[in-house]
Each structure stands twice: as structure tokens, then as C-alpha cells.
């Protein structure tokens with residue numbers, strides 16, 4: 001199956017004469033129609049047998065993010081039956097009862113069963129399942145250092161910072177600005193604990209989305225013309241216990257969860273434009 005990522009890739013295969021023999025006004029319109037599965041490539045009569053053979057059959061479209069995530073979950077779940085869950089539990093700060101590994105995710109039980117099935121007190125979505133499975137499979141089990149660093153200070157963090165800021169810190173600050181009960185919910189619902197925090201803050205809470213992956217949420221309220229600020233801090237060992245992509249996924253998923261909680265209290269989504 002040939003993978004086509006966008007209509008331009010189809011357009012490049014066409015003669016680009018805009019002859020209209022395919023009943024489209026232009027080759028580009030035809031390329032878009034093919035990409036949307038409205039027309040088959042062989043409706044253009046001017047393509048070589050070679051091109052039709054390579055691209056004329058079933059074309060694989062790019063996955064959506066959700067599809068990618070679901071595929072990643074299935075891929076990781078398939079690795080569980082070959083994994084020593086007893087060893088994984090000892091390494092990751094989890095429990096093992098002979099059949100399943102259970103760890104705490106934001107204070108709630110999350111179990112990985114020996115056949116790869118997942119069960120939890122909280123809603124299992126791919127944004128959570130992928131980091132949990134990567135953590136169980138690949139965490140090095142490094143003890144926490146107690147030294148706190150930002151995402152940007154992590155190896156590879158600078159390159160991913162823009163996306164991380166857009167999907168994590170920026171919307172979380174918006175939620176903190178508009179939903180006054182956010183920090184109380186972190187304490188009451190998500191097993192958070194108040195801490196001093198590594199920088200000056202009006203509110204700082206430590207959360208444990210995974211046992212060896214604590215996150216400090218540090219928030220400075222707005223005052224006298226100064227905007228609020230919100231920063232997330234990670235233990236210096238974090239990238240040995242969870243890969244950077246999973247850390248991003250986990251943090252972004254956590255923010256989505258807080259956003260949904262705020263929306264249930266009538267607050268507009270922090271991910272909405274503007």
C-alpha cells in the first residue's frame with residue numbers, strides 16, 4: 001500500500017495540463033478529489049501504467065493523531081505478555097499480585113494485566129495509556145533527586161518546547177486564571193499536595209501522574225498590571241523514568257483532563273482559539 005500524505009503528492013504525479021478529460025476543472029482539483037477518495041486515480045487517462053500500478057490501488061492516508069495514539073496503545077499492549085511484571089513493579093514503584101501490576105496515577109489505581117489488558121478507576125484514554133505503558137515497559141526506575149527542572153532544561157526539551165508550551169503550560173495557565181477551584185481540585189480529586197515549589201509562587205502543588213514522575217504546578221496570581229504566570233517543574237531524573245514524548249503526552253493529557261473539569265463548571269475551554 002502506498003502512503004499519500006497530501007493532495008500535492010498526487011498532483012505531482014499528474015501531467016498538469018488541465019485538459020479536463022477527468023471531468024475536473026484542473027489537475028489540482030482532480031488531485032484533491034482523489035485524496036478525498038471521491039475519484040480513482042485511473043480517471044485521468046493520461047497516466048502511465050507504471051504510475052497507476054504504484055499509486056492507483058488502495059492508498060494509505062495519514063493517520064489522525066487519535067489513530068496514531070490508538071495504534072501506539074495496541075503496539076505497547078502487545079509487549080506486555082512478554083514482560084516480567086513482577087520486575088516491572090519493583091522498578092516502577094508499583095505493586096504486583098501475581099497477575100497484574102497496579103500503580104497509582106494521580107492517586108487512582110491503574111492496572112496492567114499480564115495479557116496486556118488495562119483497567120483503571122479513571123477513564124483510560126490513549127493520552128494516558130501510552131505514557132503508562134511506556135513507563136511500565138521502559139522506566140529505568142531511577143530514584144527521585146529532589147532537584148526540579150523545566151521542560152526546556154531536559155535533553156531534547158528545547159526542540160519540543162514550542163509545542164509543549166502551546167499544549168501544556170499556556171492552556172493550564174488559562175485554566176488557573178479562569179477556574180478558581182483548579183488547585184483545590186488538584187488537592188481533593190487528584191491526590192495533590194501543597195509544596196513550597198522551586199520558585200516564588202502563590203500556589204504550588206505536587207502531582208504524581210506516575211510514581212516516579214512527579215510534576216510541580218507553580219502559579220503566581222496576577223497583580224497590579226502584572227500578568228499571572230504558571231510553570232511546570234519535573235524531577236531532574238524524569239527523562240530516565242519516562243521518555244520525552246511520553247512526558248509531553250502525559251502532561252498534555254493531564255491538561256485536557258483539567259480543562260474538561262473546568263468546562264463542567266461552565267468555564268470555556270482553554271484550548272479554544274483566542
Ligand code: SF4
Pocket residue numbers: 014015016017018019020021022023024025026027030043044045046
Ligand atoms: S485528465 Fe489528468 S491531465 Fe487532464 S485535467 Fe484531469 S488530471 Fe489533469
